[in-house]
Each structure stands twice: as structure tokens, then as C-alpha cells.
Amino acid sequence: AQKVTQAQTEISVVEKEDVTLDCVYETRDTTYYLFWYKQPPSGELVFLIRRNSFDEQNEISGRYSWNFQKSTSSFNFTITASQVVDSAVYFCALSHRFHSGGSNYKLTFGKGTLLTVNP
Amino acid sequence: GAGVSQTPSNKVTEKGKYVELRCDPISGHTALYWYRQSLGQGPEFLIYFQGTGAADDSGLPNDRFFAVRPEGSVSTLKIQRTERGDSAVYLCASSLTVGEQFFGPGTRLTVL
Numbered sequence: 001a002q003k004v005t006q007a008q009t010e011i012s013v014v015e016k017e018d019v020t021l022d023c024v025y026e027t028r029d030t031t032y033y034l035f036w037y038k039q040p041p042s043g044e045l046v047f048l049i050r051r052n053s054f055d056e057q058n059e060i061s062g063r064y065s066w067n068f069q070k071s072t073s074s075f076n077f078t079i080t081a082s083q084v085v086d087s088a089v090y091f092c093a094l095s096h097r098f099h100s101g102g103s104n105y106k107l108t109f110g111k112g113t114l115l116t117v118n119p
Numbered sequence: 120g121a122g123v124s125q126t127p128s129n130k131v132t133e134k135g136k137y138v139e140l141r142c143d144p145i146s147g148h149t150a151l152y153w154y155r156q157s158l159g160q161g162p163e164f165l166i167y168f169q170g171t172g173a174a175d176d177s178g179l180p181n182d183r184f185f186a187v188r189p190e191g192s193v194s195t196l197k198i199q200r201t202e203r204g205d206s207a208v209y210l211c212a213s214s215l216t217v218g219e220q221f222f223g224p225g226t227r228l229t230v231l
């Protein structure tokens with residue numbers, strides 16, 4: 001069984017603060033993918049990043065960075081110098097290949113973390 | 120290019136009625152997924168199509184739910200004898216195999 005835990009239900013910060021969103025996952029698969037999605041108030045899920053289980057390099061994209069640690073089954077997301085536009089619900093998700101064949105990468109999502117960035 | 124579109128954006132129905140929710144994926148995407156998102160929760164997988172066939176329907180909650188994708192493009196999620204517990208946002212996503220899934224704006228279903 002797969003499981004994604006986002007322990008932080010809500011986080012509130014003041015603009016320009018750094019904030020880290022935690023994600024812990026469980027899987028028995030050796031090959032899997034980890035994702036972060038952003039869901040702004042408009043409701044549409046926006047893809048942020050995909051990580052392959054074989055690639056533990058941290059990644060930085062502008063103000064966003066991701067720390068993947070296989071030893072602790074964590075895939076944390078940091079926003080540096082947060083802005084009001086970063087306010088959204090952020091979801092961590094896990095996918096694996098469906099072993100019965102095909103290319104099924106169905107996602108298992110965490111419950112999300114509501115980030116509020118105040119001016 | 121156009122993203123994933125879903126219609127209607129909102130659907131209000133009465134308990135016991137039948138509803139159809141439509142998803143138009145990104146052109147050329149062979150994989151199509153349906154998810155359901157309840158208030159305050161993450162999306163939950165319902166069904167996966169590869170081409171025209173439903174390769175994995177393990178997430179459908181019961182036999183009142185059914186989905187089709189007859190020509191390998193547009194998909195329709197069908198719910199019979201709706202119940203109040205079916206109220207949620209139904210999300211559709213499409214992808215090219217292992218690529219990221221692109222989500223539509225969702226259909227908000229309210230069962231009175």
C-alpha cells in the first residue's frame with residue numbers, strides 16, 4: 001500500500017519569510033515517482049516537480065527547492081522569500097507503475113498543506 | 120495549446136438522479152485519469168484509461184460509478200442513483216505515460 005503524509009495542515013507566514021512544507025511517503029516499490037502540485041484558490045492543480053526514486057539530487061527552481069531523502073522517505077519543499085501569490089494548497093503525491101502492465105502512474109496524494117502568505 | 124477541459128464546471132442534482140461528467144484531454148495524451156476530491160482532502164484516484172480501455176478501475180467506490188472513453192480521447196464519468204456522499208469535485212487528468220499529469224479545472228458536483 002502507498003501512503004503520503006503531509007503533517008502540516010496549515011501554515012501561515014509573513015511575506016519574504018522562508019517556509020518548508022513536509023512530505024513523508026510509504027511505498028514498497030523500488031521504482032516510484034514523487035510530485036508536488038499547487039492548488040490555488042481557483043482550484044486547478046498545477047504541476048511543480050516530478051522526482052524519480054533513483055535521483056536523490058536536490059533541485060532548485062527559482063525560489064522553489066526540493067529536498068529528497070530516500071533514507072527518511074521524505075520529499076520536502078521549500079519556498080524562499082515567500083510572496084502573497086504563493087498562497088495555495090500544496091499537495092505531495094506518489095506514483096508507481098501498476099504491475100499488471102501498461103503505464104499506469106496513478107497518483108496517491110497527501111491531504112495537502114494550506115499555505116497562507118500574509119503581506 | 121488547449122489544456123484539459125471539463126464540463127460542466129458545476130452540477131447540482133437531486134438524490135437518486137443520474138449524472139454525466141465530461142473530460143476532454145490534451146490532444147495526443149493517451150493516458151487519462153479520473154480523481155475525486157472531497158472538501159479538505161487530496162484527490163483520490165478513481166479510474167485510469169490507456170487509450171480506449173479502462174486499465175484500472177480499482178478506485179471506483181461502487182457499481183453506481185462507470186466511465187467510458189470510446190474513441191480514446193473524450194471520457195465521460197457516469198454516476199447512477201446519486202447520493203449526497205457523491206458530492207465532491209471530480210478531476211480529470213491526462214498525460215503522456217510517465218510525464219506529469221495535467222489536470223483539468225474539475226466539475227463540482229452537489230447532490231441535494
